[in-house]
Amino acid sequence: MALDKNGIAKRIAQEVQNGYYVNLGIGIPTLVANYVREDIEVEFQSENGVLGMGPFPFEGEEDADIINAGKQTITTMPGASFFDSATSFSMIRGKHVHLTILGAMEVSQNGDIANWKIPGKMVKGMGGAMDLVASAENIIVAMMHTNKEGESKILKQCTLPLTGVGCVKKVVTNLAVLEVKNNAFYLLERAPGVSVEEIQNATEGTLIVEGEVPEMAI
Amino acid sequence: MINKKVNNLEEALKGVEDGMTLMLGGFGLCGIPENAISELVKRNLKELTCISNNAGVDDFGLGLLLQKKQIKKMISSYVGENQEFERQMLSGELEVELTPQGTLAEKCRAAQAGFPAFYTPAGYGTEVAEGKETREFDGKMYVLEPAFKADFAFVKAWKGDAAGNLIFKGTARNFNANMCGAATITVAEVEELVPVGELDPNNIHIPGIFVQRIFQGSNYEKRIEQRTVRQKQ
Numbered sequence: 413m414a415l416d417k418n419g420i421a422k423r424i425a426q427e428v429q430n431g432y433y434v435n436l437g438i439g440i441p442t443l444v445a446n447y448v449r450e451d452i453e454v455e456f457q458s459e460n461g462v463l464g465m466g467p468f469p470f471e472g473e474e475d476a477d478i479i480n481a482g483k484q485t486i487t488t489m490p491g492a493s494f495f496d497s498a499t500s501f502s503m504i505r506g507k508h509v510h511l512t513i514l515g516a517m518e519v520s521q522n523g524d525i526a527n528w529k530i531p532g533k534m535v536k537g538m539g540g541a542m543d544l545v546a547s548a549e550n551i552i553v554a555m556m557h558t559n560k561e562g563e564s565k566i567l568k569q570c571t572l573p574l575t576g577v578g579c580v581k582k583v584v585t586n587l588a589v590l591e592v593k594n595n596a597f598y599l600l601e602r603a604p605g606v607s608v609e610e611i612q613n614a615t616e617g618t619l620i621v622e623g624e625v626p627e628m629a630i
Numbered sequence: 631m632i633n634k635k636v637n638n639l640e641e642a643l644k645g646v647e648d649g650m651t652l653m654l655g656g657f658g659l660c661g662i663p664e665n666a667i668s669e670l671v672k673r674n675l676k677e678l679t680c681i682s683n684n685a686g687v688d689d690f691g692l693g694l695l696l697q698k699k700q701i702k703k704m705i706s707s708y709v710g711e712n713q714e715f716e717r718q719m720l721s722g723e724l725e726v727e728l729t730p731q732g733t734l735a736e737k738c739r740a741a742q743a744g745f746p747a748f749y750t751p752a753g754y755g756t757e758v759a760e761g762k763e764t765r766e767f768d769g770k771m772y773v774l775e776p777a778f779k780a781d782f783a784f785v786k787a788w789k790g791d792a793a794g795n796l797i798f799k800g801t802a803r804n805f806n807a808n809m810c811g812a813a814t815i816t817v818a819e820v821e822e823l824v825p826v827g828e829l830d831p832n833n834i835h836i837p838g839i840f841v842q843r844i845f846q847g848s849n850y851e852k853r854i855e856q857r858t859v860r861q862k863q
Contacts (some may be wrong), residue, residue: 440813462655470671470695476854477801477852478800479657479854481657483659483855484858485660485854485857485859492772494800497683497731497805498738500810501732503750505751514765532720534716535720536705537709537710537728539707540731541730542731543731546752558712577755
């Protein structure tokens with residue numbers, strides 16, 4: 413069965429390692445924090461200016477001055493810090509953040525990503541995404557494999573305006589874990605009960621299948 | 631001590647005119663200069679260019695200026711929370727320069743620090759880099775981005791003193807700190823203006839030299855955009 417958003421987040425959480433500073437984008441990536449192993453030390457960075465983000469506050473304890481990049485009220489963990497926007501992107505551009513997890517509308521087999529604009533229809537802006545994808549060495553994209561019409565979002569070439577070029581190395585979708593290299597998508601894992609054929613049919617880009625492809629362990 | 635304190639909003643915004651370029655601090659609605667924005671609305675200044683990470687929501691923050699069509703051009707990174715903004719942009723009434731968030735912050739910081747421009751990897755290979763100078767360093771491509779030039783910066787801090795020293799609270803520091811000293815005149819509004827000498831010099835976030843005018847604001851609404859809570863177990 414294809415994963416839901418929480419399933420995708422659970423699988424991505426396995427990529428988070430002890431000692432990592434992690435930036436989580438809006439949407440599915442935000443859920444990743446709920447599934448990170450409790451026996452490791454991780455700090456979450458939000459690009460609006462906080463390191464050491466904690467869970468959402470209890471009702472009545474919200475503080476308008478403490479939010480995340482999704483403008484949600486949050487709390488902070490012991491050891492947390494606040495800083496200005498330029499410092500925040502020094503952490504990102506300077507490669508001090510180890511892992512970036514963000515959503516996408518499209519990815520292509522050469523590692524391009526599009527997630528900020530649909531010409532003539534939707535222009536929300538790129539926020540911090542362009543800085544994140546241009547600088548981070550370890551980027552995981554969390555997304556649905558197809559759109560609502562069933563069309564693939566895992567493409568030979570992106571059709572939407574790009575957020576970054578040649579930067580995506582790993583994609584986790586509701587169907588599969590894919591590695592992006594050699595101008596192709598390598599199928600690393602299948603969602604539980606999802607066949608290679610199903611993944612093939614949902615993938616417009618070149619899909620490389622080598623040997624037996626294991627199911628995700630989640 | 632050089633006294634930066636002004637007596638009221640009128641004095642704080644003296645010299646702001648139609649057609650000027652303004653910087654406004656804040657991220658979403660967090661840390662926005664609410665008092666300065668109300669005064670801009672009240673004065674009905676027109677043809678403004680506003681540099682601000684976001685454009686407020688329909689009925690608060692910069693959304694109030696958009697409603698009255700006071701803004702000619704917005705320079706922002708993310709504008710997803712404002713329908714009137716999206717409408718004006720898609721219809722072509724409003725000029726919009728979308729800028730990656732880190733680049734936006736650095737263009738402020740560069741202006742504050744006296745750098746004319748800087749290279750960043752953000753946006754290389756995308757439409758953001760179109761027409762801009764690019765250059766390779768150590769095998770990676772970068773885009774040349776110029777510092778901002780602005781007439782006024784309106785920032786909001788938690789505490790300040792008449793010397794212009796500022797302390798921010800939580801994530802309300804955001805662009806406010808980077809915009810101080812990045813425009814010809816920086817106007818800081820604070821929730822609490824304390825007597826000079828009360829703030830610990832060790833804990834000043836922005837030294838007063840970057841601020842030309844300061845006043846204690848009033849009636850802060852501090853609206854929360856996405857109130858998100860968890861239940862007690």
